[in-house]
Amino acid sequence: MQAEIGLIGLGTMGANLALNIAEKGHDIAVFNRTTAKTGTFFETAGDLREKILPCTTIEEFVQAIRPPRPIILMIMAGDPVDEQIDILRPLLSREDIIIDAGNANFRDTIRRTLTLEGTGLQFIGMGVSGGEVGARHGPSIMVGGAEASYKRVEPVLLDIAAQYEGDPCCAWLGENGAGHFVKTIHNGIEYADMQMIAEIYGIMRDGLGMSAKQMAPVFAKWNQGRLDSYLVDITARVLDTEDAETGQPIVDIILDRAGQKGTGRWSAIESQQIGVPATAIEAAVAARSLSALKAEREAAEQAYGRTSPSVERSDAFLRELELALLAGKIAAYAQGFAVMSGASQDYRWNLPLPEIARIWRAGCIIRSQFLTTIATAYDGASAETNLLMVPAFVEMMQETQGALRKVVARAATAGLPVPALSSALSYFDMYRQGRGTANLIQGQRDFFGAHSFERIDKPGAHHGPWGITQL
Numbered sequence: 001m002q003a004e005i006g007l008i009g010l011g012t013m014g015a016n017l018a019l020n021i022a023e024k025g026h027d028i029a030v031f032n033r034t035t036a037k038t039g040t041f042f043e044t045a046g047d048l049r050e051k052i053l054p055c056t057t058i059e060e061f062v063q064a065i066r067p068p069r070p071i072i073l074m075i076m077a078g079d080p081v082d083e084q085i086d087i088l089r090p091l092l093s094r095e096d097i098i099i100d101a102g103n104a105n106f107r108d109t110i111r112r113t114l115t116l117e118g119t120g121l122q123f124i125g126m127g128v129s130g131g132e133v134g135a136r137h138g139p140s141i142m143v144g145g146a147e148a149s150y151k152r153v154e155p156v157l158l159d160i161a162a163q164y165e166g167d168p169c170c171a172w173l174g175e176n177g178a179g180h181f182v183k184t185i186h187n188g189i190e191y192a193d194m195q196m197i198a199e200i201y202g203i204m205r206d207g208l209g210m211s212a213k214q215m216a217p218v219f220a221k222w223n224q225g226r227l228d229s230y231l232v233d234i235t236a237r238v239l240d241t242e243d244a245e246t247g248q249p250i251v252d253i254i255l256d257r258a259g260q261k262g263t264g265r266w267s268a269i270e271s272q273q274i275g276v277p278a279t280a281i282e283a284a285v286a287a288r289s290l291s292a293l294k295a296e297r298e299a300a301e302q303a304y305g306r307t308s309p310s311v312e313r314s315d316a317f318l319r320e321l322e323l324a325l326l327a328g329k330i331a332a333y334a335q336g337f338a339v340m341s342g343a344s345q346d347y348r349w350n351l352p353l354p355e356i357a358r359i360w361r362a363g364c365i366i367r368s369q370f371l372t373t374i375a376t377a378y379d380g381a382s383a384e385t386n387l388l389m390v391p392a393f394v395e396m397m398q399e400t401q402g403a404l405r406k407v408v409a410r411a412a413t414a415g416l417p418v419p420a421l422s423s424a425l426s427y428f429d430m431y432r433q434g435r436g437t438a439n440l441i442q443g444q445r446d447f448f449g450a451h452s453f454e455r456i457d458k459p460g461a462h463h464g465p466w467g468i469t470q471l
C-alpha cells in the first residue's frame, strides 16, 4: 500500500497526531530521525498498526506516500524545519505539500512559502493547539497557505480536528503565515489567561490566606459559570492534587519559575510591531520573565519585607474575584482579536475573526464558553470592531468593571502583584477615555523637538509659543 499522508517527527505531539490520523482511517507513513523512536511508536500503536507505515530512511518514507504527497512536519520550530525542508526537497515531486505543524514564527512561514514558490512544491503553515491529548483526540487546527493546497488536505484535517457540537475546529485562515500568526496570538491570549488566573490565585493565597485545598472548589465552581474553560478547570484540578512524595498540595511544591518557548513573546513583539496595544499579553510575558529571577526576588523580599494576608475573606470578595477575572479576560481577548484584526490588514490575510473564535471553542488550550460568546458577537460586527465595543461585551464589561477596579485597588494596597489584571484595567480605562492625556505628550514633543501638534479648534500642524528652549 501507499500512504495517503506522511508525518515526520514522532515526539509527543507528532506521535499522537499520527495515531489520530490513523484512527480516522487514513493510511499514514511515519519517519523519525532517531529510528529507534519509530520502532517503539509502531510497536505500541496496537490495532492502528495496519494503517501505519513505519519508515527507517527518508527516501523510503517519501516513496511510501502516494503522490501528490502531503507531508506533515511535527519537529522543533526554527532551524530544524529549514534543515528538514532542504533534505526533503530533492526527493519530492511537483504538487507535493510540506505542512509545518510546529509552533513556527509566522515570519519564517512567510519566508519558507516564498522560498518554495516556483519550485512546484507547496507549503502550509499550520497551527495546532491542544497539547498531547488534543493531538491524539482532536486539536484545534489553524491553517495558513494557498487555499487550493488546504483544500487538498482538508478531508484529513477535518477528520482529525476537535469537534464543537458537530463543527470541526479547523479552518483555512489565509495565505502564507496566517495560520501560524493566529496560533501565536492564541498562545499570547493563553499567556494572559493563565497569568490572570495566577494573579487571582496569588490574591487568594497571599491576601486571603487560603490553602490550595480551599481554592480548588472555588475555581471548580467558577468553571460552572461564565468562566467555564479548560484553563479554569485544570486550575481547580492542579490546586486539588497532592504531591505523591510529601502529601502536600502539589502546587505548594512546584517552583515558582515559569518557562516560555517564545510564542507569547512573539505575540507581544508583533502587537508592538503593528502598533496595536496588547498590554495584558505583554504583562503576562513580562511576568514569566520576572518569575525567572528567583534569586533576585528572594533578595528583594528580604529588603522590602513579605506581604502578609491582609484582605478580608468573604463570599462577596470571592465573587468580586470571579467578576474581575471575567473583566480582565474580556480586555485581554479584545486585545488579542484587535492584534489579529490589525495584522490581517497589514499582511492582507483577511482573517475571519468569528471563524477563529469558532475553531477555538474546542480542542485548544484556551477553549471556553466565552469563545462561543465572542463568535456570536462577532458574527454581526465588522472585523475592525474592538470586542469592547460589541454590544454583548459592552454589557458584560459594564457589569464586571467595578469588580476589576476593586480587586486591582485592593491588591495594590496590599502589595500583591496583579500586572495582567491591572494592565487590562488601564487599557480599558484608556480605551474608554474620549479625551486622554496625549495632548500633554504632544506639547512636550513640540517643546523639545518642534515635532508639531494638531489643535482641537482648527486643522493643520502647529507649534507652541515656547520661546527659546533652555537646555
Ligand code: 6PG
Binding pocket: 103, 128, 129, 130, 131, 187, 190, 259, 260, 261, 262, 263, 264, 364, 365
Ligand atoms: C497549545 C499550546 C502549546 C504550548 C506552547 C506554549 O496550544 O497546545 O499553546 O503550543 O503550550 O508551546 O508553551 P510555553 O508556555 O512553553 O511558551
